[in-house]
Amino acid sequence: MDPHASDNTAKIHRDSHASDKIGEIHRELHSDLPPEPALRAKALESVLVEKGLLPLDAVDNWLENFAEKIGPKNGATVIARAWRDPEFRALLEADAIEAFRTAGFEARAGADLRAVFNTPTIHNLVVCTLCSCYPLGLIGMSPAWYKSAEYRARAVRDPHGVLREFGVELDADIEIRVWDSTSERRYIVVPERPPGTQDWSEEALAGLVTRNAMIGTQRDLRPNTGTA
Amino acid sequence: MDTIHDLGGREGFGPIRWQEDDDNKPFHDPWQARTWAMCMLIFGEFRKGHTGWTLDWTRHVIERIAPADYLAMNYFDKWCQHLMAILIDQGVAEIKEFVEGHSRWNPPERVPTPLSASAEPAAAKYAVGDAVFAKRDIVSMHTRLPAYVRGRKGVVHTYNGPEILADASAAGDIRKEPLYTVRFEAAALWPEAIGRRAAVYLDLWESYLESA
Numbered sequence: 001m002d003p004h005a006s007d008n009t010a011k012i013h014r015d016s017h018a019s020d021k022i023g024e025i026h027r028e029l030h031s032d033l034p035p036e037p038a039l040r041a042k043a044l045e046s047v048l049v050e051k052g053l054l055p056l057d058a059v060d061n062w063l064e065n066f067a068e069k070i071g072p073k074n075g076a077t078v079i080a081r082a083w084r085d086p087e088f089r090a091l092l093e094a095d096a097i098e099a100f101r102t103a104g105f106e107a108r109a110g111a112d113l114r115a116v117f118n119t120p121t122i123h124n125l126v127v128c129t130l131c132s133c134y135p136l137g138l139i140g141m142s143p144a145w146y147k148s149a150e151y152r153a154r155a156v157r158d159p160h161g162v163l164r165e166f167g168v169e170l171d172a173d174i175e176i177r178v179w180d181s182t183s184e185r186r187y188i189v190v191p192e193r194p195p196g197t198q199d200w201s202e203e204a205l206a207g208l209v210t211r212n213a214m215i216g217t218q219r220d221l222r223p224n225t226g227t228a
Numbered sequence: 229m230d231t232i233h234d235l236g237g238r239e240g241f242g243p244i245r246w247q248e249d250d251d252n253k254p255f256h257d258p259w260q261a262r263t264w265a266m267c268m269l270i271f272g273e274f275r276k277g278h279t280g281w282t283l284d285w286t287r288h289v290i291e292r293i294a295p296a297d298y299l300a301m302n303y304f305d306k307w308c309q310h311l312m313a314i315l316i317d318q319g320v321a322e323i324k325e326f327v328e329g330h331s332r333w334n335p336p337e338r339v340p341t342p343l344s345a346s347a348e349p350a351a352a353k354y355a356v357g358d359a360v361f362a363k364r365d366i367v368s369m370h371t372r373l374p375a376y377v378r379g380r381k382g383v384v385h386t387y388n389g390p391e392i393l394a395d396a397s398a399a400g401d402i403r404k405e406p407l408y409t410v411r412f413e414a415a416a417l418w419p420e421a422i423g424r425r426a427a428v429y430l431d432l433w434e435s436y437l438e439s440a
Contacts, residue, residue: 017280041304046330047329047330059262130233131233156236179428180428185431
């Protein structure tokens with residue numbers, strides 16, 4: 001045992017995992033900090049940079065890289081390929097992470113993803129009731145509505161009502177499957193290929209796939225709004 | 229711990245806000261983008277520094293934002309406040325530094341200490357098609373068993389293999405447990421859903437379940 005172990009412990013800066021301590025810190029922060037979120041974010045960044053925990057240009061570099069590599073287009077490309085290529089579709093169904101990798105989109109190690117497929121009698125809808133889990137590392141930031149308390153509360157209990165607000169009216173024989181993301185597994189909805197797109201290229205097909213369709217708040221994709 | 233974050237099935241909320249959201253605009257304000265980037269960058273530092281930080285601990289820190297504030301604050305503002313709280317908890321920063329927007333002192337170099345990790349779990353107890361009950365009571369500090377399925381009966385839809393148990397990971401203990409996807413019929417969850425063609429699927433760890 002290192003005789004100076006206690007000195008080292010002081011430098012370790014470990015997380016306490018003490019829930020009530022965190023609750024108290026939150027109450028103090030919330031009452032003491034300036035009310036504008038932009039000012040709070042600025043204060044956080046200044047403190048991190050001044051303490052040497054964050055290089056000055058790290059945030060700008062990170063955002064540039066994020067914008068370049070990750071966004072809803074990645075998911076749209078994978079879905080369009082699955083529509084055109086039955087073998088790729090089978091891979092997407094069996095191992096979605098591998099399908100994304102094959103298409104050139106690398107996921108963080110340990111990330112998991114399941115693709116759920118809409119059919120004429122099944123409609124899939126994704127939510128995270130406990131926080132806002134979303135396949136961020138593959139298809140980018142989730143939309144604002146996805147993170148709202150309204151969506152998180154209502155999607156599991158009143159999926160028909162939620163879909164109606166997004167303009168989706170389901171026939172009575174269609175089953176809704178709501179996927180509540182409770183583990184590290186993320187979900188992506190594969191919508192049905194719209195009719196009349198047999199001759200379309202992968203790129204044109206990908207142009208039809210919206211972020212809402214990959215969550216399930218859009219069901220029918222509209223070929224008339226895309227370009228063949 | 230059952231705080232306000234467990235929103236599934238809560239009633240009284242109105243129409244979904246912010247339905248119109250541009251697919252190509254992931255952030256609405258620069259401060260939101262910068263907050264997100266800071267969190268992702270600093271999480272990487274926590275991992276490297278072996279502070280005991282885990283994504284589940286981060287989730288719990290967000291859950292501990294006071295209930296009224298949790299519902300009122302912007303999503304990215306919650307991430308900002310949670311990162312401040314973690315740094316204060318670790319002894320790397322002080323509240324007054326964030327209030328002033330300047331550092332008063334520099335933290336010494338971190339000394340990495342690995343997380344505790346336990347042995348691989350035993351074989352899976354349930355098989356696909358088995359009927360199970362979600363437990364009524366969970367005493368963990370942080371859990372991924374939502375209140376709305378507790379005590380309800382479902383059917384094992386998929387066995388996903390052993391996965392890191394969120395409840396243990398939130399306290400810095402890395403331990404795997406069999407993870408199942410369980411299907412609950414909507415009518416088994418909500419009194420008004422009888423006759424509706426709807427079901428909810430959740431990924432649930434073995435210790436969340438009981439044989440039906």
